[in-house]
Amino acid sequence: MTLLVTTSATEPLVPFAILLVVIFAIPPLFERLRLPGLVGLLAAGVILGSNGFQVLSKDSETMKLLSGIGLVYLMFVAGLEVDLEQFRKTRNRSLTFGWFTFIVPMIFGTIVGRLFNFDWNASILIGSLFASHTLLAYPIVSRLGVVSNEAVTITIGATIFTDIGSLLVLAVCVGIHQGDFSVWKLGTLLLSLTIYSAAVLFGFDYAGKEYFRRSPENEGNQFLFVLLAVFLSALGAQLIGVEKIVGAFLAGLAVNDVVGDGPVKEKVVFVGSVLFIPIFFVDMGLIVDVKGFIASLSSIWLTLAIVLGLISSKFIAAWITKTIFRYTPLEGLAMWSLSLPQVAATLAATLVGYREGLLTEGVLNSVIVLMIVTSTLGPLITSRVAARLKVPQVELEAEESETLGEISPSDSASADLSVRFTVVVPVANPQTENYLVQMAALIARHENGRIVPISIAKAHAHMDAPELGKALQRSEKCLETAEQIAQSMEITAESLLRIDDNFAHGISRASREENANLIVLGWSPGGIKARLFGSVISNVLSSAHCPVAVTRLLISATEIKHILVPLYNLSNESLPILRLAKILAEVNQAQVQILLVCDRSTSVAQISSYRSQLELLTQKWRNEVQVETQLVVDSDPVKSILKAAQNTELAILRSPRQRSAAGLVISDVTTQILQRITCSVIMLGEPQ
Template sequence: MDLIGNLTELINKNLPIRDPVAVFALLAVILLFVPLLFKKFRIPAMVGLILTGVIIGPKGFNLLGFESGMQLLSTVGLLYIMFIAGLEIDLNQFLNQRAKAIVFGLLIFGIAMAGGIGIGFLIPHPPKADPIIFCILMGALMSSQTLLTYPLVSRLGLSKDISVTISIGATLLTDMLALTVLAVVAKIHGGEAQAFYWIRLVAGFICLGAVSIYLLPRAGRWFYKNMSRDDTAEYLFLFFSLLLLSSISKLSGLEPIIGAFLAGLSLNPLVPDQSRLMNRVQFVGHTLFIPVFLISVGMLVDYKIFMTGTSEWIVISLMMAVSIGAKFAASFLSGLFFKFKRDQSWLMFGMVVNKAGVALATSIVGFNIGIFGQDVLNGAIIIILVTCLIGPWVTENYGRRYALSLSTTPGGKNFSNKNQKILVPLSNPTTSRHLMEIAFMIRDKKAGNPIYPVSIAIDGPGVKEDVMRIEKMLSQTIIHAAATDIPVHPETRIDTDIATCVSRTAVEIQATCIIIGWKGDILLPKLIFGQVLDRLLEQTSELVMVCKIEQPVNTFQKIIVVIPPMSQRQSGFEEAILTTKTLSLQSGLKTTVFASSFDMPKTSELFEPAKTSSSITLTTVETWSDIFNIIGQTVGDNDLVVLLSCRQGSLAWQPGLDQLPRYFIKNFPKTSLIVGYPSEARTVYGRFPEGDSSVLSSPIRKLMSQERIVFGMENERSEEAVEKMLVNFLKGRVSRPESTASILSTELLPTVLEIIEGTVLLHVHCESTEEPTVLLGTSNTGIAFDGIADPAKSIFILLSPASDNPENHLQTLSDIARFALSMKNSDILHKAKNLPELESALKKL
């Protein structure tokens, strides 16, 4: 017996463990094995960590004490939860849905406060405590909550769901109100509620707002724009910001968790979901700080409380009923009022029912200043234990069920493109990182497919050196992707033709999207981007995104999407819009979409599911020629412009589209640009599939008549040639054809567009025709037009009725352009001397 007694005494003398190495070794064992063990029994890991804290804590086997080191990690863990919540929250949705968050928060606070005050009148209070103050502080204790289950929600992919967003906002509001009540009550009870306290509180709010709203976002954008190469510095800047705002909050008389959450909100746009920086933030938090915080919550529980008398159990039962009942009632009333699904209401309840830091602070402060007795303190600890067991279970079960229901909804915002495969040709180490970040942003997380970076070495004498350079660049790309936890399959190819190699690789891996870089240089006036990129567009039919990125992706301020008229006629339009929507959602940036009245209904339908979760504004452009004046009023150097275009010969192609990138570079040289070319199904480029009757639409079919074609216009000025074509058509239709032709010629000449080399198109709305009319003039020597480099040997004129709507006019323009492109490598039009010869040649073609 003496031996056992001596052994027990020896153990007690050495407990709790104080050696830093032994403490961290014990924590490492717990953090590794406890989650694995509890997952075997399908119990949330955080429940296991809390129960482990009960066992090893001072009230259990006393293996670990709540010493300064443990307290430090625990405090940082709570701050980290609030910080991650601020980083991951959909900021645009949070701002858009702030009214709902306020309603939910006030509902929780009101019901809990009323219930707490009711309890205060039913249970005894310490003799020195004022009954009214006791009741009010009891209400504050009942209303507080902690985002304990947020890591669970994040892992389920629901961090941007509207129910989660308003739950976070409601938690922040209720905790602020509860802590304000605690501070005021403590000062009143101690007789210290002087003017200085209120001045400090108000000044603290102003200082916190100035730093979080104005200073920190600007400092962060500058830092990441200039220091983005140092990964360690990027993370430390976030951690510094977290502690800075938490400290300012503390000095202002507020709780540090408020500053931590505001720090996350301030830096939210700079840390996209699909980024290596977010991956590091989550890794550190979920691996160390947050699990230690959960263990510390369990360490506060005293199991001896369960053996207390009947009177204390009555107090505990009343507190439990009000605390859980208030959150349940508020969650389901809000769900009913906001028309949420049942699973969303349960998810809200699972998030707001938990109590930890704020409740513990309220009960301990109340006990220390003599407002609460031991029974209330014991009740608060029991509530912390029970709610921290209920919350994770509810969140895990109903959150998983809700997430599964979203993933099986085709029209939902979690719609997954399982066939998505992204090919990223890389050549320049300085731009490869930006291209990969764009790929991360448009990648469908639900599909889980890898990204395929490919680099091509030009076959020749220096091919070995090129391969070594490429391997070095790809190794950096792999490390970059690994930091974001995104799989990549790098490819190295040796070829003599870059465009052909990229198109062949796209076919081999069955790529659905190609992301390729562009310097912004246009060396030849006939090219859209350059020889390689133009040929790549000719040889591929996949979605191609040509990117000129001027700065790190996470430093963009907003996205501007430009959708030219008739774009929805392209077969890949939906895929292109959904890809753009994914970019908007996963970047969290405000997005403005400009589209014509013809495309707006379809565009709105495709963007609609994202409206509630991201700030997407749809704007109709009535006059498309004003588009650059419109976006010029809003675009800035730190913005990203996504311009939807289409390949030559596609249904929506118009001659002016090929000039848009050139015009954009000239007017906005420092703004980042993505030009998207939707996928399409084609046979041979520049020819129309057999049986495609759209090639010869009605105005084109009627072209084959003597009054609509003028052959052999040699050595004439452009004005004379245009007037000659018009007079030939207007004879017999108007009383003075020469005068009418002269007026129309003046209107037509400024509209001249070059379709291909040697072929131009002029178009106008007029009163001289009742239906869309196409005219053709030919010349062997060519006719010079202002602004067109090469003489025109084939001249098309489109006369549309004045009453014709813009969509019909643009569609006819597209038909003419496609018809001209089908003659791209042929001289049939200007070689023909008369109509029978032209008809015969076209039939042979």
């Protein structure tokens, strides 16, 4: 251990290697204990820091650099993940709730600061720590299908107001602390901040759209452009005298619309989530003085005042808004629980205030306790409350549409019945091609349509390159095999051979040109994300204009006799996978098992409503396919679904909507199932 401590002080690679081990091993361990992974990172920092084994030092250049990048990245991701579309839908109501959930906690926090003898500047800064919130429980409401509930929507939209407001207060408080206070200096700071904010928000938004338009193929350079925007904004913030995290958050908002939900955003968030942001949380643990932490908790009044003040003020703000807009008590509780967790902006602002000397070590320790309490309590309440919120009722009549494309969002061609139903099926792997083309042919034959087997040959700088010639030969062979399979299944196949720089873009563009209603993609699992799907599949999912069926078949599509459709709720979003299951059941005379898994906190009335809808669905399908419905109440939907999948040949799942909270990725139910399921799988993704 002594050798390790000595080496880590002289060799920068040693602390970096230790950090990688911590990030890899600790969060999963804490999540098994049903504790947030970021708590494990904080604990690791405490254990490995000056109060423990002294392996890592908060004063080392390596930690300062990596933690500084993590702090900037944390606030950038917070800005990048603000759902601007949700904000635009209910802008006025989002601003109303944003105002109340900002000003009420701000007042409470300021009062707490004054009660514990902080000056007005520090007290107002403590108030700003109360004002923001992190949407840690977003994956829960997304899985339960209640994101469209207005109370949930306005809470998501309010994030943009609370985070910007709290960061602006931080900038002003730090600016006042760093110099002699005067009205003139305050006015100058506010004017500089306004001009700077406008320059970042509008400048990088325009520059980003222009750059992405001119360089649509080069994702590497697009990624670098986003990072450049982040760190230039952070540097610009420091130049005008405000904290760099303000610039990072504004940069996230500025490029929000530019990157959308595409592959560049996935790469940006992925890098932060797995590396820099976890390092920031480890560094927070290094800062904690265990003796001081215990001493501050022994005089527990400050900690209690901060924790209880935050919880009660957020509750009051949610209840005021609930009363104004006449939401139900459950919706008011959902707004409160969603706005409760204090992670990203709160921790970042606290660290800045502590380093500037505005906040004491007692406040820092109390905020860490606050983060642990709220990041555990908020999602717990959300999971109980959201399961009982009103969910838009599924319009079962829609599932009788003539084509699959009419149920899922698609282009206008899908609505034109004169256009033949088209299934595009990319072929590249001779080992999986047979089953894949069979699946596409079954769907197209049911819809009286056609299939378009497509093969992409990777472009080269010179069109006479031998490598390109070999690629074209392989593609032609795959397409010839696809045509033979289609002919044996009595379906029209119109093969398409393309030369393209990018496989995913080639598939998406060809599908658009062919007015495709569905893309059937093959998937061979090989590690998470691209480890889960592979970059080609994830890119097609993000860029396609029509639904994409990511398919892993272990048996021939014609041999499937039992189909499992697991659902987490019954809403219009469930219709595409129900329709696909019905098509496959009709062509194969197969049985469909619809498994609806409800959380234990789901109300009796909601469960009764679900049962009625399932019975209605059974009656509508009875004369066409064999259908069995089952409703299970279980707090672990993954376990229930995997158990049911043991007795089936094919499971049809919805595409998971990946989202991270505070830069730390939260597992999606679908993602967990895909990693462990042993039968054939179709994951149906909708266009972005």
